[in-house]
Amino acid sequence: MKNKEYLLSVIILLTFSIACTSPNSMNQIKTGDILFRGNTQQGLSDAINKVTQTPKKTNYSHMGICYVSADTxxxxxxxxxxxxCKEEINLFLSPNNEAEYTTDLYRLKPNLAQSAIKASHKAKEYIGLPYNYSYIIEDTGMYCSEYIYELFKEDSVFTLDPMTFKDAHSNTFNKTWIQHYQNLGIEIPEGELGCNPNGMAASENLIYITNIQ
Incomplete structure (x- = not known):
């Protein structure tokens, strides 16, 4: 009996230890934190990543802002x-039950904590807007980084930079982007101001917290 009780105690302690020290624990997430999701090797996700690499060599193609409510x-x-849209975190981490994504958690620096809270509450005001497939800021709807940029715009947390849709190695337009804009019937907005997940993750106003999955 004593051996069983001892074994049970060890299991409980180990479980508690893993839960507290695991870098993947979602318990670290706070309202206003920003999640950056990695790219997949297909479609627009891969195309976005290929033309938006930064010196920090991040590999993100999507992002969202967190809101913690009770146990959700x-x-x-x-x-x-x-x-x-607004989704539970598991749907964001693994859309369509796809498991190939990796997701990192970032947080605004302490002096911008109030900006993070304010942005998370403002986020609900835009629910229902369509996706902006042209990636031109002035067009109807919003794309992922444009949405986050707009939420923090009042406090100048992020900046807009000239966009490029060219492959960094060949300096030619990525084939996916050529087809994408041909389908839209407009010119590629090369050089127009915009934003992207890789560039925003490199912002000096953010602190990397941990990998979520």
Whole structure:
């Protein structure tokens, strides 16, 4: 009996220890934190990553802002086909039950904590807007990084930079983007101001917290 009780105590202690020290624990997420989701090797996700690499060599193609309510973590984000939406974190981490994504958690620096809270509450105002497939800021709807940029715009947390749709190695337009804009019937908005997940993750106003999955 004593051996069984001892074994049970060890299991409980080990479980508690793993839960407290695991870098993947979602218990670290706070309202206003930003999740950056990795790219997949297909479609627009891969195309976005290929033309938006930074010196920090991040590999993100999507992002969203967190809101913690009771025992539920919500993520507000703008996604193709869904537009601006609010989803439970598990749906954001593994859309369509796909497991190939990796997701990192970032937080605004302490002096911008109030900006993070304010942005998370403002996020609900845009729910229902369509996705902006042109990636031109002035056009109807929002794409993922444009949405986050807009939430923090009042406090100048992020900046807009000239966009490029060219492959960094060949300096030619990525084939996916050529087809994408041909389908839209407009010119590629090369050089127009915009934003992207990789560039925003490199912002000096953010602190990397941990990998979520």
């Amino acid at each position: 973590i919500w993520v507000f984000h703008a996604a193709p086909e869904k537009g601006v």
